[in-house]
Amino acid sequence: MLYEWLGPLGEEFQLFNLFNYITFRVGGALMTSLIIFFIFGEKMINALRSRQGKGQPIREDGPESHIVQKAGTPTMGGLMILLAVVISTLLWADLSNPFLWTIFFVTVGFGAIGFYDDYLKVSRQSHKGFSGKIRLLCEILIAAIAVWILTTAFPQEGEFATGLAIPLLKNFTINLGIFFIPFGCFVIVGTANAVNLTDGLDGLAIVPVMIACMSLAFIAYLVGNAIFSNYLGVPHVPGSAEVTIFLGAIIGASLGFLWFNAPPAMVFMGDTGSLALGGALGVTAVAIKHEIVLAIIGGLFVLEAVSVIVQVASFKLTGKRVFRMAPIHHHFEKKGWQEPTIVIRFWIIAIILALVGLSTLKLR
Numbered sequence: 001m002l003y004e005w006l007g008p009l010g011e012e013f014q015l016f017n018l019f020n021y022i023t024f025r026v027g028g029a030l031m032t033s034l035i036i037f038f039i040f041g042e043k044m045i046n047a048l049r050s051r052q053g054k055g056q057p058i059r060e061d062g063p064e065s066h067i068v069q070k071a072g073t074p075t076m077g078g079l080m081i082l083l084a085v086v087i088s089t090l091l092w093a094d095l096s097n098p099f100l101w102t103i104f105f106v107t108v109g110f111g112a113i114g115f116y117d118d119y120l121k122v123s124r125q126s127h128k129g130f131s132g133k134i135r136l137l138c139e140i141l142i143a144a145i146a147v148w149i150l151t152t153a154f155p156q157e158g159e160f161a162t163g164l165a166i167p168l169l170k171n172f173t174i175n176l177g178i179f180f181i182p183f184g185c186f187v188i189v190g191t192a193n194a195v196n197l198t199d200g201l202d203g204l205a206i207v208p209v210m211i212a213c214m215s216l217a218f219i220a221y222l223v224g225n226a227i228f229s230n231y232l233g234v235p236h237v238p239g240s241a242e243v244t245i246f247l248g249a250i251i252g253a254s255l256g257f258l259w260f261n262a263p264p265a266m267v268f269m270g271d272t273g274s275l276a277l278g279g280a281l282g283v284t285a286v287a288i289k290h291e292i293v294l295a296i297i298g299g300l301f302v303l304e305a306v307s308v309i310v311q312v313a314s315f316k317l318t319g320k321r322v323f324r325m326a327p328i329h330h331h332f333e334k335k336g337w338q339e340p341t342i343v344i345r346f347w348i349i350a351i352i353l354a355l356v357g358l359s360t361l362k363l364r
Helices: 002-011 014-020 022-052 064-069 078-092 098-124 132-152 158-162 177-198 206-223 226-232 240-261 270-287 291-297 299-318 328-334 339-359
Strands: 163-165 173-175
Touching: 002 014, 002 022, 002 078, 014 022, 022 078, 022 240, 078 098, 078 240, 078 270, 098 132, 098 177, 098 240, 098 270, 132 158, 132 177, 132 270, 158 163, 158 177, 163 177, 163 291, 177 270, 177 291, 177 299, 206 226, 206 240, 206 270, 206 291, 206 339, 240 270, 270 291, 291 299, 291 339, 299 328, 299 339, 328 339
Parallel strands: none
Antiparallel strands: 163 173
């Protein structure tokens, strides 16, 4: 909005020329999201607490400490994140950019699914939401529409639109053709649910989400610039640099949310936040052609998801469990690790994996 209003004035007034720079608008979006949280965060938490009564229901089969320590904590804090991100992006981004609206579609769509699931859990005071199959079907439908748009409606040449970029190889993609749509759906839906599984301890998911957003914002800026992308040998995606505004808004909102989600948490993001943020990461990676790199940068989310898959498969096939409890962060709780220890060590892992993922930009 500000870009359309004030950017053109840069020709007459040098100060307004700042609005034509993506880096300036990223900073503006980040600070706007953060300020929104600091102004309205506590008020929204109090409103959620008054409406939800007993707060988020705690799983009876979860760690025993959660029943006492986390009971009564309100959920649906993801609404606060979505509100801050939407307002900041609309204020600072170029609203004519089609990438933004596609990513918005997935983020808000997945957030709506998570909100309905959270609403059912709170209203029923049960950790079970609505049917898992229906929920998954809705996620796949939203993801499929988004990937179809990304592969058909944007100015990408030939086989590039359905190409899978391979890290460490310069300007090399594998054309998946029609199979790119199910692949893209898998990336988006898989990332959303992996982030959802990670969100089990205070602050555990939000910081790795921030780290992943920072990494993807850096990559989006580079692949959106023809000079930088050509120098690095990565796919050039015209217009994708504007995505950094959206990611900057998420970073600011995540910082604001962490203020209230740090142990002991005053609010949980719930499925409303985790599905929305995970979906945003997945669709961004598909848009900027860095799906495999996302699996490295978001390796912590992959680890959490794989631990659940392994646990379920092992129990069904052999009747034995590999971990004391899944996802894997609960395994370490069962081993006696304190919650802050688990959270901070997982943050360290997320930072290391992000650095590894970013290194693929140069190692080609």
